[in-house]
Amino acid sequence: MTEKIEFPELKNDVFLKACKGEDVPYVPIWIMRQAGRYLPEFKSVRADVDFFSVCRTPELACKVTLQPLDRFPLDAAIIFSDILVVPQAMGLEVQMIPGKGPHFPNPVKEISDLSRVKYPVNVNEELGYVFDALTLTRKNLQGRVPLIGFSGAPWTLMTYCIEGGGGSNMATSKGWLYKHPKEAHEFLSKITRVCIDYLLGQIKAGAQALQIFDSWSNELSPALFKEFCLPYLVQIGKELKAAHPEIPLICFAKGSNFALEDLSKSGAYDVLGLDWTIEPSVARQMVGDRVSLQGNLDPCVLYCGDQVIREETEKMLKSFGTKRYIANLGHGMHPTHPIEGPESFVKAVHEISENMIKNN
Numbered sequence: 001m002t003e004k005i006e007f008p009e010l011k012n013d014v015f016l017k018a019c020k021g022e023d024v025p026y027v028p029i030w031i032m033r034q035a036g037r038y039l040p041e042f043k044s045v046r047a048d049v050d051f052f053s054v055c056r057t058p059e060l061a062c063k064v065t066l067q068p069l070d071r072f073p074l075d076a077a078i079i080f081s082d083i084l085v086v087p088q089a090m091g092l093e094v095q096m097i098p099g100k101g102p103h104f105p106n107p108v109k110e111i112s113d114l115s116r117v118k119y120p121v122n123v124n125e126e127l128g129y130v131f132d133a134l135t136l137t138r139k140n141l142q143g144r145v146p147l148i149g150f151s152g153a154p155w156t157l158m159t160y161c162i163e164g165g166g167g168s169n170m171a172t173s174k175g176w177l178y179k180h181p182k183e184a185h186e187f188l189s190k191i192t193r194v195c196i197d198y199l200l201g202q203i204k205a206g207a208q209a210l211q212i213f214d215s216w217s218n219e220l221s222p223a224l225f226k227e228f229c230l231p232y233l234v235q236i237g238k239e240l241k242a243a244h245p246e247i248p249l250i251c252f253a254k255g256s257n258f259a260l261e262d263l264s265k266s267g268a269y270d271v272l273g274l275d276w277t278i279e280p281s282v283a284r285q286m287v288g289d290r291v292s293l294q295g296n297l298d299p300c301v302l303y304c305g306d307q308v309i310r311e312e313t314e315k316m317l318k319s320f321g322t323k324r325y326i327a328n329l330g331h332g333m334h335p336t337h338p339i340e341g342p343e344s345f346v347k348a349v350h351e352i353s354e355n356m357i358k359n360n
């Protein structure tokens with residue numbers, strides 16, 4: 001057993017309080033993809049270093065994680081990495097093609113290709129660089145805000161491994177679910193095991209909350225979601241909760257609105273993330289007060305000026321209410337967003353919600 005690492009005392013715990021449903025002075029906010037190409041200082045780091053080298057160099061991963069916090073008074077940091085480091089740890093090559101996104105030169109096209117997938121995986125050996133980045137970042141944050149770790153969800157990772165990248169309609173991987181359900185479950189189980197070990201390692205390294213991104217769950221029907229997503233999402237949440245009940249867990253099953261009730265009743269997650277395809281008050285009705293909610297401003301609002309951003313933020317806050325709620329976009333920042341967008345958004349969330357709470 002290694003010793004527990006000592007970290008600076010946390011100064012802003014508003015995000016962690018909202019995760020647990022405790023009273024807050026204002027609604028906390030962080031933004032998916034808050035570190036990224038809309039920031040000139042990120043682009044200048046990326047000008048010299050390729051994407052996965054940034055992820056693999058703790059000093060650089062730490063530097064870009066902190067960049068958005070130096071600009072905006074965000075209430076949480078999210079470690080700079082990518083969900084596709086897990087397929088890499090399982091022996092699959094992943095490249096990041098500028099302007100196109102992730103690319104697997106040798107995807108898992110056929111059942112026979114599964115023999116190329118490495119399992120079991122020693123996460124300390126394969127993903128120790130992420131743990132080092134987390135520890136360094138948690139130290140350098142000096143307790144300003146909590147640090148979020150993350151992983152892709154098993155279905156989203158499997159679909160990337162099979163399709164070889166984004167941009168398809170997931171036909172091959174969805175085909176597997178109907179044609180090869182047994183092999184699909186075996187592959188999903190293996191990915192789940194690696195994700196759990198990886199997330200446990202992230203907690204040990206300093207992550208103070210974790211988000212599971214099921215970015216492609218919206219491709220699945222309710223029946224397929226129930227069979228191929230839900231059990232693995234619940235397994236991840238339950239195993240992490242059993243080991244670390246103090247760490248808030250966020251599940252973002254993008255667009256799978258029908259699953260909100262089941263996920264909220266599973267007891268596996270503290271927070272459910274939402275995209276913009278659901279009215280906040282409807283989501284709240286589905287989940288009751290069992291979980292906190294996170295989201296869900298349409299990222300395209302951030303192309304507008306301060307006034308429209310304020311109006312849309314106010315509508316969102318009025319529909320969610322200020323309890324058990326974390327403000328965020330419904331998906332990540334776009335590389336083409338103007339820098340003023342997130343600035344107005346963060347300010348509006350803080351000011352409007354503080355007033356709502358004061359006048360309540």
Ligand SMILES: Cc1c2[nH]c(c1CCC(=O)O)Cc1[nH]c(c(CCC(=O)O)c1C)Cc1[nH]c(c(CCC(=O)O)c1C)Cc1[nH]c(c(C)c1CCC(=O)O)C2
Nearest residue numbers: 032033034035036051079080081082083101102213215332
């Ligand atoms: C599906 C997914 C991926 N990666 C991720 C997801 C889940 C969230 C989502 O649904 O968007 C998660 C992710 N990727 C990245 C983060 C960093 C932390 C953050 O600030 O949120 C996080 C949390 C950095 C990144 N990951 C990527 C970039 C841009 C690449 C670059 O810098 O050249 C960043 C900042 C690349 C990436 N990585 C991935 C894609 C599809 C792309 C290309 C899209 C694009 O180009 O914006 C896979």
